[in-house]
Amino acid sequence: MGLRLIIAEKPSVAKNIADALKIKNKKDGFFEGNGYVITWAFGHLLQLFDAKDYDKKMEKWQMENFPFIPENFRYKVKTDPKKRGKEDFGARKQLRIINSLMKRQDVQMVISACDFDREGQIIGDSIIYQLNSQKPVYRLLLNEWTAEEVLKGLEKIMPNSEMKPLQDAGISRQWADWMIGINLTSVATLKYQKGSGKALNIGRVLLPTLKIIYDRDKEIEHFVPEDYFKLAATFSTDDGRVYEGIYIENKIEKFKNRADLEAVQQALINRKAVIVDKKVELKKEYPPYLFNLSNLQGFITSKFKGWTSDKVLKVAQSLYEKKYITYPRTASVVLEESLVEKTAKVLDKLKTGLPYEHEIQFSKKKRVFDNSKVESHSAIIPTYVIPKTLSNDEAIVYHAIKNRFIMQFMPIAEYEETRITTKVNSSDIKGMFATKGKVQLVEGWKKVEDIKSNDVILPLININELVNIVEHKITAHTTTPPKQHTEKTLLRVMETCGKGIENEDSNEIMAAILSGYSIGTPATRAETIKKLITVGYITMENKNLVCTELGKNLVETFPVKDLFDLEFTGRLEKTLSEIEKRKFTKEQFLHLIVNFTVNAVQTIKNSEDVTLSKVTRAKKKFEVVGKCPLCGHSVIEGQKGFGCSNWKKGCKFVIWKNDKFLATMKKKPTKTMVKKLLAEGTVLVKGLTSKKGSKFDAHLKYEKNIDNEYFSWKMEFAEKKA
Incomplete structure (x- = not known):
């Protein structure tokens, strides 16, 4: 019997599967043993072609070249975020490894073990089908990565062809966002921006979210106190x-x-x-419902300082990959009825030693277990794997999830x-x-x-x-004006397109979530809020989200009003969830998006010429802090260190801001310290910390090594004052 090749979404998940199958044999890019080969992606290894990859004329943005809709969408190795336009070396290497494993004679089938959602489906499918495997493809669908669930899941793998609706929804979302994003961002930037270098971002989920914040700002502005x-x-x-x-x-x-x-x-x-x-x-x-992702993000961001919804998702994802919680990107606040037995087992483990342990009683409650209110994934709960150590951030998120879970089985207040x-x-x-x-x-x-x-x-x-x-x-x-939106209140409006937002337990909320009538998905909402801040459309004042001048101007000027409309966006998201349920086809949806994009581009072209944004590039000014002891040129302060301005000609002099020697004594080089050092050859540094934790002062010199061009620190202890 041949081997089964499993492709996981991330290395940490591949390790969880290998642990469950008791496979210790790790090779370059995969595990092997006990009838399985387990390899991994790093999230998306492939991305859609850029417009210029289809046609050279698209390298330069010109109004007459839009709208641009490719006949066939194609994929390439993802680009390295640090090296613009260059492909990611790690992604290319991993694709080669996966390709060679798929072609091995002893591999009989391929199993995609990527996350059980739209995005996970296309991460696995884009790799497997791009590499053109002729071998049968199966799907492992899990809600948690504990050993017990992995082994159970491997007995119930299903043909990947049954996941076609989820794949169609994922591809539809990806292609639609490409068409709307590329065309409208390019045309809007050409039309409304003077100067180059930064695009005016336009997106299907970005603009309606901006409009929610704009509307609240306007309500506050026009509020007349009584x-x-x-x-x-x-x-x-x-x-x-x-x-x-x-x-x-x-x-x-x-x-x-x-x-x-x-x-x-x-x-x-x-x-x-x-x-x-x-x-x-x-x-x-009654206790509040179990957490879905939006409620968890709202709870943590409103209760703890310095948290964003994006950070909550990252920490929850880490807990999920470490097997401590179930799948976090969920919209449901209840559990599937099939999880009754498992939930009882988890509760038994978690309640041990709690001061109110005797009050915790498991029972199959409709408020906790209800198939009719589960959308794709059950609510977030802990698993039976109890963490031994957690970072501070992980502890905050884990205990919130654990407490909310235990509350369900305590007496009703x-x-x-x-x-x-x-x-x-x-x-x-x-x-x-x-x-x-x-x-x-x-x-x-x-x-x-x-x-x-x-x-x-x-x-x-x-x-x-x-x-x-x-x-x-x-x-x-x-009377007081309405409050500005926080991440908690914004997530609630996005989750339900503004339906029934007053009451967390309302049936309207449940109905909106179950039908997929929302802005974005649980997985993408945090990213949207973060992007609105990054592109400069909104800003954060304490915990409040407020429109910037650019954000206001965009809402008031941008002529494609459908993109600001919650109803329109909600219908698009609902259509994607209907593709998953086989009630709508990918072809119908994409036809709709092509027509929308073509008309939107025309609307922008025909609109009034207005400047929304001016991009000016100021030349960087570098402050000179002294003369280079090697070549005599100026030493200037850069982002990462104080270095010789003659570095292009090979001068190696630099004092790094994260200098390792100084870091051992809990110090960083300051501008004043470097100036004195370059002027006098030595500097007195106060308040250095020894290995034992005591404070001391010392004279430091920074001298060139005899055998190479690099420099090292020399230290003389300062005399203690009598």
């Missing part, structure tokens, strides 16, 4: 029990006219009141809500005073994160009881 007044009174029983009530008349508690409340206040003098109604209700408070209505004995007072208070009876799941309630505790008072009016006051308030 004053309103409230009347509060303090009541007490004859034996000194005290409570407060707010005046309500015809269901209104915020009054625009202060005089109305002053008349009521006047009528309170020397009056008694009576409790006319008291309602006590026992209420239940219960509280008693009391509503009291107090009426003042005066015919001049038409309204009543309303009082509300809560008493937490069962803390339940709130113990997991020590959530305390700031509830008003009311004294024990009864209906028909007479009370005294102790105090009353009118307070002035002003």
Whole structure:
């Protein structure tokens, strides 16, 4: 029987599969043993051709060459981000290794083990089908990389042909974004920008996201604050029990006219009141749902400083690849019903030793297990692999996921809500005073994160009881504008295209997520926010996201209004998810995108000539810090060090900013220090740290080595002051 070749999306995942199969034999670019060969990609190894790869005339952007739609989309080895236009050496090497493994006589089948999503599907498929393998191709679909799941999954591999709808959706997304991005970015840059060097980015997901932030900024700008007044009174029983009530008349508690409340206040003098109604209700408070990616990003970015949604995704991805959590790029907040047994096992492992362990009880709850509310992937939960060590960032994300999971199986929190209505004995007072208070009876799941309630505790008072009016006051308030978007609130709007965003548990949210009606996917939203900041359309002020001048101008000027429309974008994303469900074809979708692109290019060409952005290139000024001890030319400060300006002619003099010798003593070279060193040949450096952690001062010299052109540090200890 021949070998099975597995292609994983990343080296770390290949290692997880090799560990599960107990394969220790690692070679250059693959593992081999026990009937398997396991190799890997580094995410995408291939990328779509650039326009200039199809046609030389596209090397220079010229308006008459657009729209440009290739007859057939083609792929090439991905380019190296550090070497513009050059292909990535590592990607080329790995493709050769995969190709030679696929051609081996003893390999009988190929198994794609890339992530179980659109992107993962095309990462594997683009490699396998580009290399033209004639061998049968299968698909391994897993939600976590624990040994147990890998072994189970390998028994249930399916023909990759069954994944055609997912492949079609992935390719449709990729080709559509290329067509819209390349054509509209090029034409918009030519039309609206003066100067060259930086493009005006236009994208299918970028622009509607920008519009959400723009709209909120405009709401705030046009907001007109209004004053309103409230009347509060303090009541007490004859034996000194005290409570407060707010005046309500015809269901209104915020009054625009202060005089109305002053008349009521006047009528309170020397009056008694009576409790006319008291309602006590026992209420239940359920824990928040399990995390999907957007909720996890929102939770972490709003709770912890310095976190972005992009960072949350990177950390969650790392936890997933280390086998600690399930697949993070999910839109679901519930689990598939088939996971009941596995979930019970995970809970058993995680609850051990917790102070409230005796309160954690597993049960198959509809709020946790519900097939009808799972979209592709179940919610994010921990696996049975308990981490031994975690970095600080990993610990923050892991514990959030673990706590949210444990909460589901703790008792439901219960509280008693009391509503009291107090009426003042005066015919001049038409309204009543309303009082509300809560008493937490069962803390339940709130113990997991020590959530305390700031509830008003009311004294024990009864209906028909007479009370005294102790105090009353009118307070002035002003309506506040809507708050600026944060990553948390923006992700919510993107996830649902603005449907039902007020209530996290709303059915509207569930319906929007399940139908795929959204802006972008869980995997791409963080990247979109990051890109909006990078290209200069929005900026971050503390945790708030705000439009820049360029962002505002773009929204107000760019003529292809469909690209800003949440409905339009939501429909496109929904269509992609319908391709996955075989309700729409790739051909229909691409036909739609080609027509949209051609019309959009024409619209931009016909629009008014406006300058949105001016690109000016300032010449870099280098500060001279002294003379080179080797050749006498100027030493200048660069980004990474202080080096000789004569370096093009071969001068090797440089003091690196991350100098390793100084780093051992917890120091970096400063401009002042280098200036003094070059002027006097020696410099006194204070506050160096020894290996044992104590501080000391020393004179440093930077001298040329006798046997080569490089320099080394010499150190003399400074005399201690008496």
